[in-house]
Amino acid sequence: MLKDITIGQYLPGDSVIHQLDPRTKIIGVILYMVGLFMVDKLEAFVAIALLTLLVVWLSRIPLSYLLKGLKPVLVILLFTIGLHFFLTPGTVLWQLGPLKITLEGIKQGVFMSLRLIFLVLVTSLLTLTTSPINLTDGLEKLLEPGRGIGIPAHELAMMMSIALRFIPTLLDETEKIMKAQIARGADFESGNLWQRAKNMVPLLVPLFVSAFRRADDLALAMEARCYRGSTGRTKMKQLIMTGKDYLALAILVLFVGWAVWYRFVF
Amino acid sequence: MQIILENVSHVYKANTPYETKALDHVNLKIESGEFVGLIGHTGSGKSTLVQHLNGLLFPTEGRVIIGNDEIKQRGGNLKKIRQKVGLVFQYPEHQLFEETVYQDIAFGPRNLGYSEKEVEKRVKEAMAAVHLDYKSLKDRSPFALSGGQMRRVAIAGVLAMQPEVLVLDEPTAGLDPRGREDILQEIAELHHKLKITVILVSHSMEDIARFTKRVIVMNKGKIAMDGTVREIFTRVDELESFGLGVPTVSILMHRLKGMGIPVPIDIFTVEEAKDAILKWQRGKKNA
Numbered sequence: 001m002l003k004d005i006t007i008g009q010y011l012p013g014d015s016v017i018h019q020l021d022p023r024t025k026i027i028g029v030i031l032y033m034v035g036l037f038m039v040d041k042l043e044a045f046v047a048i049a050l051l052t053l054l055v056v057w058l059s060r061i062p063l064s065y066l067l068k069g070l071k072p073v074l075v076i077l078l079f080t081i082g083l084h085f086f087l088t089p090g091t092v093l094w095q096l097g098p099l100k101i102t103l104e105g106i107k108q109g110v111f112m113s114l115r116l117i118f119l120v121l122v123t124s125l126l127t128l129t130t131s132p133i134n135l136t137d138g139l140e141k142l143l144e145p146g147r148g149i150g151i152p153a154h155e156l157a158m159m160m161s162i163a164l165r166f167i168p169t170l171l172d173e174t175e176k177i178m179k180a181q182i183a184r185g186a187d188f189e190s191g192n193l194w195q196r197a198k199n200m201v202p203l204l205v206p207l208f209v210s211a212f213r214r215a216d217d218l219a220l221a222m223e224a225r226c227y228r229g230s231t232g233r234t235k236m237k238q239l240i241m242t243g244k245d246y247l248a249l250a251i252l253v254l255f256v257g258w259a260v261w262y263r264f265v266f
Numbered sequence: 267m268q269i270i271l272e273n274v275s276h277v278y279k280a281n282t283p284y285e286t287k288a289l290d291h292v293n294l295k296i297e298s299g300e301f302v303g304l305i306g307h308t309g310s311g312k313s314t315l316v317q318h319l320n321g322l323l324f325p326t327e328g329r330v331i332i333g334n335d336e337i338k339q340r341g342g343n344l345k346k347i348r349q350k351v352g353l354v355f356q357y358p359e360h361q362l363f364e365e366t367v368y369q370d371i372a373f374g375p376r377n378l379g380y381s382e383k384e385v386e387k388r389v390k391e392a393m394a395a396v397h398l399d400y401k402s403l404k405d406r407s408p409f410a411l412s413g414g415q416m417r418r419v420a421i422a423g424v425l426a427m428q429p430e431v432l433v434l435d436e437p438t439a440g441l442d443p444r445g446r447e448d449i450l451q452e453i454a455e456l457h458h459k460l461k462i463t464v465i466l467v468s469h470s471m472e473d474i475a476r477f478t479k480r481v482i483v484m485n486k487g488k489i490a491m492d493g494t495v496r497e498i499f500t501r502v503d504e505l506e507s508f509g510l511g512v513p514t515v516s517i518l519m520h521r522l523k524g525m526g527i528p529v530p531i532d533i534f535t536v537e538e539a540k541d542a543i544l545k546w547q548r549g550k551k552n553a
Contacts, residue, residue, distance in 0.1 A: 062283075064281075065282060065283070173360075176355065176360075177360065177361050179317065179322045179355070180353075180355045180358065180360075181373075182322060182348070183320055183322060183352070183355070184361075184373055184374040184377060184424065184427065185349065185373075185377030185378050185427065186373070187377070202363045203363075205363035206360055206361050206362065209360075209363075
């Protein structure tokens with residue numbers, strides 16, 4: 001069940017999308033999000049879907065693999081749809097006591113969930129096509145100008161890369177401990193909410209213990225190799241923007257421009 | 267408690283780019299009361315295999331039969347099977363979570379629904395089996411114990427379920443020589459006294475040679491060899507092709523033989539080697 005989580009995973013490859021500079025991809029995702037939240041018409045969502053599918057196709061990542069990553073957000077999706085359906089004021093379509101579904105609610109709910117779906121797809125695409133090292137390098141480079149106003153770019157990037165690096169480790173660990181406890185007759189799947197929460201103790205305590213132990217070990221290993229933070233640190237691989245990157249950014253800027261224009265002009 | 271694996275295959279992450287076949291049509295039969303060693307290179311499928319024995323993993327293809335029960339994902343009696351087949355994972359002390367040693371060991375039997383009196387009896391027995399002093403340790407925090415003691419508490423946690431089959435995945439990894447020896451002796455004792463089936467997964471050819479009678483060698487998800495210690499450890503070249511070795515004393519005996527010294531080469535433990543070398547020395551003096 002834990003194997004379904006695709007967020008934060010990296011699938012090595014050499015597609016066009018894989019080759020893009022991480023900065024391009026990070027800025028691209030941000031631009032894409034702006035566009036996504038600007039759009040409020042159904043036909044515009046079709047255009048976004050086409051653009052997204054094009055990028056997915058270019059990345060050579062199986063669509064089924066991406067879609068599987070949506071499973072964990074299903075609950076949030078249903079929740080959003082429900083809230084929008086019932087709580088948006090407007091033309092009432094159906095009513096039962098205090099519960100009423102409005103036309104505007106349906107529209108809002110569908111749009112919002114479409115946005116969430118695309119958001120998750122594109123952000124997973126970012127991590128699936130960018131190795132964690134590249135991703136944090138890109139982030140660090142992007143944040144660097146902020147160092148003057150006290151943004152600890154390097155430290156933030158380092159924290160992020162450590163966190164990303166430990167996601168699979170902790171998942172593995174969770175699975176291992178879970179199995180060990182199941183072998184001792186533990187039950188993680190039945191009972192009411194309170195019972196289930198209580199049944200998690202045999203999983204969470206060992207997990208915390210091991211996370212702290214790992215953190216300690218890692219800190220020690222970093223210090224042993226004279227890690228002192230960002231000062232005086234150089235990079236072996238410098239990030240370089242190429243024509244492809246400028247092209248990709250140009251496409252996305254056009255896309256955002258179009259989304260804004262489409263929203264306010266029509 | 268007989269264990270039968272019929273044509274068992276297991277595929278991880280099927281239909282993704284990471285798809286791997288961990289077990290490939292494995293057929294295996296382990297009789298009640300055997301002491302079996304399971305060896306294989308990292309990634310050979312040992313851990314996957316042992317997780318099939320108590321229903322933590324289910325075969326993608328084939329059948330696993332424990333005693334009279336087939337392991338099934340649904341409808342089968344998994345709880346019963348998990349009680350009968352105790353599985354001690356690698357570094358089992360990482361699964362400790364309770365406030366006291368007693369509570370931790372009692373976790374298993376309590377999950378099985380035994381009365382508090384029965385639980386206490388089982389905890390006492392389990393602690394005795396791994397040579398932990400009940401009185402002085404039962405109220406201590408398991409996290410305040412030494413590494414070897416923590417490992418023992420974790421093993422006791424599985425023993426308290428009174429399994430008929432005990433599977434241990436590298437039970438001595440990361441322990442000092444003394445700790446290794448003690449734990450292995452305790453396992454051998456358990457096997458001897460309670461007549462339970464023991465399956466020992468290990469990288470140490472010495473330990474396998476000393477304690478087990480039958481050795482199963484896994485390679486690339488298949489059972490590559492299956493036989494007595496003597497049969498397996500004389501096939502040095504084959505073992506090496508699987509990335510495995512033979513006990514160091516065996517290599518010593520081969521070298522001695524190569525130097526023209528008349529010693530037998532089918533020797534796998536230090537004790538046997540000592541006897542053989544002494545015999546040769548005495549023979550020389552008498553000549």
